Amino acid sequence: MAKEGFDKELQLLRLMFLTQGAYNRQQLAERLGISVHTLDKTVKKLREIQSTLYQHVTDREKKGCYAQLRYNYFAVTDNFLMFLYHAKSLKESEIERLYRILEQLSRQPLSIKELLDAFLTTPTGEVPDEKTLRQDLKYLEELSVIKKSGDTRPYVYQFDQELWSSLSDDELLDLHDFIDVMANTQLPAVPGYLLRHKVKRCLDSRLQREDWAVFLYKYHFVSRILDEQQALLLATAIAEQKKVKFCYFTPKRSKFYDSQNTNPAFLRDSTGKPQHVYPLRVVFDHQYGRWYLLAQESEKRPLRKYRVEGITQLAYGQQAAPDAFMRMQARVDERIQHSWLIDTGKPVTIRLRFFHPKGTPHSFIRERVEAQGQWGVITEETRESFLYEITVNSTLEITPWIRSFGSSCEVLEPLYLREQLQMEWKELLSYYESV
Amino acid sequence: MNLFDKIHNYQLITRLDEAGLYPVTSHEKAWLAKMLKHPAAQSFFEAETLSKLQQLTAAYAPTDERELFIEKAGTRTRNIWHPLVRKLRRIILGKNHIQLHAGTRSGRAYRRQRGVPYKLEYSLAKKEWYLIWLTFDSEQLLTTPLSLIRSVKEIYVEDAWYDSFLPVIESMLAARQQTAKIQVVRRYNLELQRILYAFSCFDKEVAYDPDTQEYTITLRFLQDEQEFILSRLRFLGLRVKVVENDQLKRRMAESAANALARYAPSAH
Numbered sequence: 136m137a138k139e140g141f142d143k144e145l146q147l148l149r150l151m152f153l154t155q156g157a158y159n160r161q162q163l164a165e166r167l168g169i170s171v172h173t174l175d176k177t178v179k180k181l182r183e184i185q186s187t188l189y190q191h192v193t194d195r196e197k198k199g200c201y202a203q204l205r206y207n208y209f210a211v212t213d214n215f216l217m218f219l220y221h222a223k224s225l226k227e228s229e230i231e232r233l234y235r236i237l238e239q240l241s242r243q244p245l246s247i248k249e250l251l252d253a254f255l256t257t258p259t260g261e262v263p264d265e266k267t268l269r270q271d272l273k274y275l276e277e278l279s280v281i282k283k284s285g286d287t288r289p290y291v292y293q294f295d296q297e298l299w300s301s302l303s304d305d306e307l308l309d310l311h312d313f314i315d316v317m318a319n320t321q322l323p324a325v326p327g328y329l330l331r332h333k334v335k336r337c338l339d340s341r342l343q344r345e346d347w348a349v350f351l352y353k354y355h356f357v358s359r360i361l362d363e364q365q366a367l368l369l370a371t372a373i374a375e376q377k378k379v380k381f382c383y384f385t386p387k388r389s390k391f392y393d394s395q396n397t398n399p400a401f402l403r404d405s406t407g408k409p410q411h412v413y414p415l416r417v418v419f420d421h422q423y424g425r426w427y428l429l430a431q432e433s434e435k436r437p438l439r440k441y442r443v444e445g446i447t448q449l450a451y452g453q454q455a456a457p458d459a460f461m462r463m464q465a466r467v468d469e470r471i472q473h474s475w476l477i478d479t480g481k482p483v484t485i486r487l488r489f490f491h492p493k494g495t496p497h498s499f500i501r502e503r504v505e506a507q508g509q510w511g512v513i514t515e516e517t518r519e520s521f522l523y524e525i526t527v528n529s530t531l532e533i534t535p536w537i538r539s540f541g542s543s544c545e546v547l548e549p550l551y552l553r554e555q556l557q558m559e560w561k562e563l564l565s566y567y568e569s570v
Numbered sequence: 571m572n573l574f575d576k577i578h579n580y581q582l583i584t585r586l587d588e589a590g591l592y593p594v595t596s597h598e599k600a601w602l603a604k605m606l607k608h609p610a611a612q613s614f615f616e617a618e619t620l621s622k623l624q625q626l627t628a629a630y631a632p633t634d635e636r637e638l639f640i641e642k643a644g645t646r647t648r649n650i651w652h653p654l655v656r657k658l659r660r661i662i663l664g665k666n667h668i669q670l671h672a673g674t675r676s677g678r679a680y681r682r683q684r685g686v687p688y689k690l691e692y693s694l695a696k697k698e699w700y701l702i703w704l705t706f707d708s709e710q711l712l713t714t715p716l717s718l719i720r721s722v723k724e725i726y727v728e729d730a731w732y733d734s735f736l737p738v739i740e741s742m743l744a745a746r747q748q749t750a751k752i753q754v755v756r757r758y759n760l761e762l763q764r765i766l767y768a769f770s771c772f773d774k775e776v777a778y779d780p781d782t783q784e785y786t787i788t789l790r791f792l793q794d795e796q797e798f799i800l801s802r803l804r805f806l807g808l809r810v811k812v813v814e815n816d817q818l819k820r821r822m823a824e825s826a827a828n829a830l831a832r833y834a835p836s837a838h
Contacts, residue, residue: 141574153766157776157785184580191587220573221580230582234589241591278577279596279630297626298594306619312659313614317605320650320694322639325573326601333592340590349662351702354695354771354798364573370638386763421644422805423767476642497675506646506697536643539805542828557833559807560826566811567823 141222141364142447143169147177148219149361149444185218191336191345214318214357217328220364232263236271237294240281246289247272304341311338312350319352322419325363356424362443366426369443372414376460378452379414379430382407384445407447412439413455415467420476422535427477429467434459438467440477473528475509475536480529486548487523487537500543507536522547530555573597596630603631610651645697652699652716655690661724662687665732668703671720683707684725686735694771695798704739711742713794746793750815754785758809765809768802786813800825 146167150158158166164174225233239245239253247268254262263271272292275281283290302310311334318327339345372379384407412430415438419426426443470479491498504513504523511525527533530552537544538556546553576582577595586593605611606624615623661668668687673679685705691713692699699716754765762785766776773790787810791799800821803810812818 153763153770153776154778155774155776157778162778162780187580187584190584218580221578221583223574223576223579225576225579225582229576230579230585233577233582234585237586237591237593238589241589275577275593277596278575278593279599280577280593294591295594299592301622301626302619306616306622308660308663309615309619309656310623312655313605313611314602316614316650316692317608319692320647321605321608322641323601326595326597327605329573329578330594330598330602333594336587337590337592347663349659349690351689351691353691353693356694356767356771358767358770366639367573374634374636374638416640417638418640418642420642423764424770425767471640474642495675496677506648507643509643532643535805535807538807539801541800541804541825542832544829545832553833557830560830560833562808564823564826564830566808567819567826 140448141219143167143173143177144181144219144222145361146444146447147174148181148216149358152216152358180222181218184222188218188221191339213332214324214328214360216357216360217325217332219361220325220329231259231261232267232271233275236268236275237280240292241294241296244284244291244293246291248289250292299337304338307334307338307341308347310334315348315350319350319355323363323367325360328360359419359424359426362426365443365446365449366417366419368449369414369417369428369446372451373417373464376455376457377414378411378455379449380409380411380452381446381449383410383441384447386442386445410439410441411452413460413463415464416471417443418471418477422476429471429477431463431467434463438470438479471528473510473526475527475532478528478532480531482526482528483530483549484524484526485530485533485537485546485552488520488545488547489523489540490520490543490545491518492543500540503540599627599630600632603627607631608650610649613651613653614656645695647697650692650697654701654716654719654722655699657722657724658687658690658701658716661722662690664724665727665729667725667727667732669723669725672714673718673720675718679720685712686732686739688736688739704735704742711739711746743792748791748793748796748815750789750791750799750818751813752787752789752803753811753813754787755809755811756782756784759783759785761809765806768806772799796821 147163150163150166160171160174164171167174169177235254235257236250239250245253247265251262251265251268254260272281272283276283276292280295282293282295284293285291299307311331314327314331314334318324318331321327335348338347369379410430412432414428414430416429417426418429428441428443428446430439430441431437432439471477473482489500489504492500501513501521504511504521508523508525511523513521513523515522525533530549534552534555537546538559546556575595575597577593602623606620606627611620614620658668667684669682669684671679671681672683683705684707685703688702688704688711690699691702700713701716701719702711702713704711752769754762758765766787769787769789775788777786777788778784779786789799796818800818803812803818803822804825812822
């Protein structure tokens with residue numbers, strides 16, 4: 136069987152989430168580079184996953200939020216894009232088998248023979264062949280979902296419930312809150328969300344209620360989890376110093392997105408470009424909630440920057456020579472040391488004057504500069520203002536941050552940035568002059 | 571590691587869920603083990619619980635301690651936890667009222683304010699915890715930073731009494747809802763994706779006009795989120811224009827005029 140990929144689902148979900156209602160079916164399909172028929176099929180599949188997973192979500196409004204992928208702050212406390220990670224398809228018979236194995240092993244430890252016998256008493260009475268059962272047990276054991284015990288054959292298998300059985304309700308509540316906070320604030324998050332879902336359902340049944348979640352996360356880039364699988368695969372390739380191959384779709388094109396279709400009936404010229412590179416660093420940008428890959432084709436070739444969301448059909452390639460890999464990585468670390476994000480342009484020293492807010496003793500401006508100013512330093516302070524200095528690779532990436540302070544920030548140096556900001560404010564004022 | 575593992579298949583998970591079975595995978599245990607090493611973990615748990623969890627996950631802890639990713643342009647985190655979170659979350663769980671002493675940013679302090687605690691909110695922009703609660707004195711819905719709360723006392727009440735305030739709080743939230751229409755300036759359409767990412771942390775809808783190729787974003791937000799939205803709008807600069815919401819338009823005009831004034835020759 137061909138390896139099941141989720142590029143198409145992922146891209147559809149991202150496009151629907153980001154553009155929220157902007158496109159009709161035809162336009163969506165066009166931007167994804169798939170037929171309307173394939174689009175409908177994919178949407179139907181995603182809807183089915185959602186409605187199965189969230190059937191216990193009773194509130195009507197909540198259901199609406201899930202179905203429409205709407206970010207409704209007070210109604211939905213889950214990351215509602217998580218359902219994508221439950222998309223792996225499985226045959227009816229395999230679901231039945233895995234379910235029965237876990238169900239039986241949760242009641243009591245059993246050997247393979249006993250397990251086979253136990254299948255006779257299940258509602259279908261269907262007994263899998265021993266070889267299949269052995270494969271299933273091996274898979275579940277590797278996943279550490281079940282445990283094998285005994286020194287000699289026949290081994291006895293048992294469902295691993297330790298986490299649940301050893302924690303009191305109160306402790307489980309603390310665990311839930313911990314996982315919730317960590318999954319929402321740290322990277323990676325997806326394994327945390329997967330675990331949280333289980334802790335939550337377990338608590339629902341232990342506490343006999345479902346309204347106990349009290350945390351809200353404001354200004355959360357929920358869609359960052361869509362690229363986590365790719366980011367983790369790339370991080371693994373980096374740790375193992377392996378080359379990667381992928382097809383890259385640059386996001387700056389007239390088309391919003393594009394995806395490779397695996398169905399030969401819809402095979403079409405792809406606009407994506409095949410890449411074969413050494414992955415060196417995966418960077419997460421907190422300003423937009425996006426992921427980047429920094430890579431090189433070879434030591435002699437220039438550094439390439441990719442947006443992880445444009446990477447499809449990712450596969451591992453050959454092993455790198457350790458010395459060369461380490462050299463490339465050290466070089467890239469050095470080059471991005473002074474990148475606000477990932478810019479490797481010429482370093483420039485920027486000097487800014489920030490103004491304290493008037494009429495309050497609490498300088499939230501200074502607080503923000505200290506929290507977000509990365510490696511920049513505050514050099515002088517008066518009652519009205521303070522100076523901040525930073526050396527960054529070109530002014531391009533830091534400019535939006537500077538602008539976000541509005542009139543609380545003035546660029547002193549370099550002169551060209553000062554002039555640029557002056558021009559921008561002038562033009563921006565013209566947007567609103569009629570107000 | 572494959573996050574799309576068949577053990578997570580939605581039909582299988584749902585059936586196991588119905589039977590009260592929650593299989594925890596080695597990936598999840600490894601993730602938990604890694605997170606338990608975070609310095610903040612100690613403040614989440616009683617010492618005994620923490621050591622129990624560490625024991626349960628120790629065998630799965632990743633051996634490679636190097637960071638997987640480089641994070642850029644984040645807000646420095648002072649603390650992802652606040653000692654009051656645990657107490658307040660349990661008061662809310664128990665559906666009880668609170669009496670609290672709190673300071674304010676302006677230096678004034680409030681004593682013995684009674685009210686209904688509603689939710690605990692963590693701002694990923696400010697990296698700070700807040701309590702959303704209804705005060706009895708002023709009948710206002712307040713968002714108070716936990717760092718300003720001096721003390722909290724739990725006041726036991728009947729669940730039904732607690733619940734009776736929820737519709738009041740919800741209607742207050744609904745009354746605070748605002749909308750704004752923001753247009754993506756057409757010459758920046760190539761940057762559409764980035765612009766949409768910048769707004770992806772808000773409740774929004776997007777409209778597209780294929781004739782003019784114009785995108786208009788309708789944002790829904792609460793009154794007190796206005797400052798953050800303004801900073802996002804300034805962040806994007808010329809790429810976006812507020813076309814509906816007079817208050818935002820006026821503030822953007824003021825902001826641009828004041829910023830421009832900083833560069834006037836006579837300023838210094």
